[in-house]
Amino acid sequence: MPVSRREVILGGLATAGTAALTLRADALPTLSSGTLKRYPEYQAFADSPLPFVVPGALPGNVKPTEENILGPYFREGAPYRAKATPPLAKGITLVIRGRVWGFDTKKPLVNAVLDIWQADADGRYDNDDPKRPPAKGVYVNRTRVLTDETGYYEFETIHPGPYQTGPNAWRPSHIHYLVRKAGYTNLVTQLYFKGDPLNAKDEFIKASLVVALEGVKVGGATIETGVFDVVLSAAQKK
Numbered sequence: 001m002p003v004s005r006r007e008v009i010l011g012g013l014a015t016a017g018t019a020a021l022t023l024r025a026d027a028l029p030t031l032s033s034g035t036l037k038r039y040p041e042y043q044a045f046a047d048s049p050l051p052f053v054v055p056g057a058l059p060g061n062v063k064p065t066e067e068n069i070l071g072p073y074f075r076e077g078a079p080y081r082a083k084a085t086p087p088l089a090k091g092i093t094l095v096i097r098g099r100v101w102g103f104d105t106k107k108p109l110v111n112a113v114l115d116i117w118q119a120d121a122d123g124r125y126d127n128d129d130p131k132r133p134p135a136k137g138v139y140v141n142r143t144r145v146l147t148d149e150t151g152y153y154e155f156e157t158i159h160p161g162p163y164q165t166g167p168n169a170w171r172p173s174h175i176h177y178l179v180r181k182a183g184y185t186n187l188v189t190q191l192y193f194k195g196d197p198l199n200a201k202d203e204f205i206k207a208s209l210v211v212a213l214e215g216v217k218v219g220g221a222t223i224e225t226g227v228f229d230v231v232l233s234a235a236q237k238k
């Protein structure tokens with residue numbers, strides 16, 4: 001009996017993370033529909049200009065992006081994917097995009113690696129409970145993205161929730177970044193959101209890392225978008 005595409009995919013997912021993947025021997029190639037549909041509303045969003053970004057050159061008054069604490073929840077090895085969150089994760093959809101620049105050259109950096117990690121809508125990380133550590137190879141609310149040939153990156157996620165760090169201490173909503181590019185100093189930082197009432201109570205926040213979000217209507221829903229450019233300092237020569 002022929003195997004459907006869905007069965008092939010589910011068969012593959014069932015073994016993901018536990019063994020090397022092998023396509024079923026009786027699977028057939030995916031059929032081509034022969035036409036490429038355009039979706040105007042999504043295209044308009046994708047084509048919209050990036051504020052704060054001058055194509056081809058970094059404005060002279062822009063400084064290297066400020067560092068911020070790593071925090072206790074980073075995990076090495078997140079998968080490369082455009083969406084940090086699981087399908088249908090609770091929360092407001094958020095798209096962050098921007099470019100990674102070299103401070104020395106004032107030019108975009110191609111193939112820079114951005115590690116992104118954050119809390120879910122309830123302020124929880126996938127590894128914040130020692131009694132329930134995440135399964136090996138399973139990364140929730142984490143991703144890695146590469147910059148393209150223009151230094152551009154983007155990812156989809158949900159607006160992270162704040163979390164409590166002490167009896168009267170809170171961390172406002174934020175997204176963690178670790179940005180790496182050969183020849184440049186690794187940057188550990190975080191982005192915050194303008195207007196978050198908890199920003200004023202946080203001891204780690206820096207004004208230069210606060211991003212203003214914009215509401216965009218996509219497919220009948222309103223999502224949030226924000227632009228976060230990253231400027232890396234050249235590594236010290238030894």
Ligand SMILES: [Fe+2]
Nearest residue numbers: 071171174176
């Ligand atoms: Fe955090």
